Amino acid sequence: MDFTLSERETYFRDRVKSFIDQNIRPRQDDYNKQSHEGDRWKVIPVIEEMKEKTKAAGLWNFFMPPHSGQSHVDDSFEFEGTQLTNLEYALCAEEMGKVGWASECFNCSAPDTGNMEVLHRYGTLEQKEKWLRPLMNGEIRSAFLMTEPAVASSDATNIETRMERDGDHYVINGTKWWSSGVGDPRCKIAITMGKTNPEGSRHSQQSQILVPMDAPGVTIKRMLSVYGYDHAPHGHGEVVLENVRVPVENVLLGEGRGFEIAQGRLGPGRIHHCMRTIGVAEMAIESMAKRLLTRVAFGKRIADHSVWEQRIAKARIDIEMTRLLCLKAADMMDKAGNKSAQLEIAMIKVAAPNMALQIIDDAIQAHGGGGVSSDFHLAHDWAAMRTLRFADGPDEVHNRAIARNEFGRYADLPEAIAAKEQVRR
Incomplete structure (x- = not known):
């Protein structure tokens, strides 16, 4: 099994990372100031500024896979954007997840991504011209x-x-x-x-x-x-x-096709959330490690207390395992289709938010009282990640699907059939 990234995967991941590092992350203070000035519900100028820059750089509308986005209704509408495979997009979305407002700068934020995909796949030409085009343009x-x-x-x-x-x-x-x-x-x-x-x-x-x-x-x-x-x-x-x-x-x-559309919409949306979640977890472990290395308690750095070595190690292991599962799911979506990857999507949808929540919780603990304040990003990130255990289906629904698949492997055992008949009687 070859885990080496392709030239194209590396190219887009590095371009997104470089753009964020050079243009978006340095403007975090501007974003914070603008978002807290005046009316809470408004357009943030720095985001609009960044959107123009990403368009000019050709870093726009990444989320639509080039082959799975064909319309079921009209094929004459061309989707405008740098269409990446799910695997390619996963690497970019992880970088976007490291800065909370970055995704919108690339026109890759929910729920617009899912809605654009629905319009492109299922919309009439008139619907696309009226709603999809201005969404694609970020207007x-x-x-x-x-x-x-x-x-x-x-x-x-x-x-x-x-x-x-x-x-x-x-x-x-x-x-x-x-x-x-x-x-x-x-x-x-x-x-x-x-x-x-x-x-x-x-x-x-x-x-x-x-x-x-x-x-x-x-x-x-x-x-x-x-x-x-x-x-x-x-x-x-x-x-x-x-x-x-x-x-x-x-x-x-x-009429009557709503459930079908919802299933088609939610699959990609679920994995997009998970891709960004890995980026959030990376920022949490970075914040935790820096804090532990720069604070002294009971005569030594907090990092030198063994309990923190265990927590940091587990965090790194969990991030790496979760990333591999996410990339596997994305790769399966590309090669076999969203339906064939349903189980992997369900697993990553449960695993990613829970992984990130534990790491953020540990990072909050490492920051002491400051961790629950707004002085750091951790409390806000925890609240955002906690919602993902509900969004696009709660853990229980996905776990049920995973368990039923596992039980299905052994449902034909004579003992299993006998037990089922016993319950029926």
């Missing part, structure tokens, strides 16, 4: 409205939002939350999932519809906090849809 932002406060949304069949046909329109009623990005003033369109046929078969009840955020009846009820952080200027909101009318032509792919 607007978008949201994905699926999760609901009243039901366990990890099971999409629980969704209660109703989309009822009325002539040439659908009338939408429901409440969504954890609608990432709706606080951004540039958020102009939301891909919204709801039920068009509640009486249909389990996986044909849902549809996905494009809902303009300025449509009458769309109300951002509140922005939600994450462990006390508002995550502005992006953020996560609770959105009320009250008799919202959208044209029939806003339906994606066709």
Whole structure:
């Protein structure tokens, strides 16, 4: 097994790393200042400045794989960007994850990445021209409205939002939350999932519809906090849809195809989160090591206390194992398709956030009281990583899929069949 990176993989990873080191990381103080001045929900000037630079450098729209992005509806729309394989993108996304606001600078931040892929794969030419093109150009932002406060949304069949046909329109009623990005003033369109046929078969009840955020009846009820952080200027909101009318032509792919679209969207999105998570973990171990080497307690450097040697060693081992699993999943997606890599995607989606959380927690401990303050990035990073154990499906859902696959290896054993029959009786 050859773990050597190809020339192209190295080239793009190094270009992204160099751009971040030379242009983005030195502007961290500017970002902090601008994000905390005035209105919390606003466009950050330094990000817009960086976006122009990444476009000029040809470092733009990396996330769309060159072969899996073909449209199911119209092939005449050309996706504009430097399209990388999942494996190539994984290496770049890890670098982006090391600076919280870097991904948007490359037009590679959620939920826009997933929404652009959905529009490209399933949208009509008219939908692409109206919404995908400005998203690709970084002119607007978008949201994905699926999760609901009243039901366990990890099971999409629980969704209660109703989309009822009325002539040439659908009338939408429901409440969504954890609608990432709706606080951004540039958020102009939301891909919204709801039920068009509640009486249909389990996986044909849902549809996905494009809902303009300025449509009458769309109300951002509140922005939600994450462990006390508002995550502005992006953020996560609770959105009320009250008799919202959208044209029939806003339906994606066709009525009853919402579950199919969601499955196609969430797979790549899950691994994108994990790629960035490895970068977050790398920054946490770096912060921890530096702190341990520069603080003295009980007559010696904290780094010289054996408990910290054990924690640092485990952190490095866990990062390396998680990275390999992530790269394996990305490679399988490229070579065999997203469906064939479902198990690996599920495993990395559970492993990566939990790995990062433990390392960040240790880093917070190493920083003492400062670790839980806003003087360091650690508390904010922990809060962000903790949400990933829910985002795009909770750990329990992915673990269930992994376990069922494992049980399936031995389900034909006579003893297993007998036990199953015994339960049935």
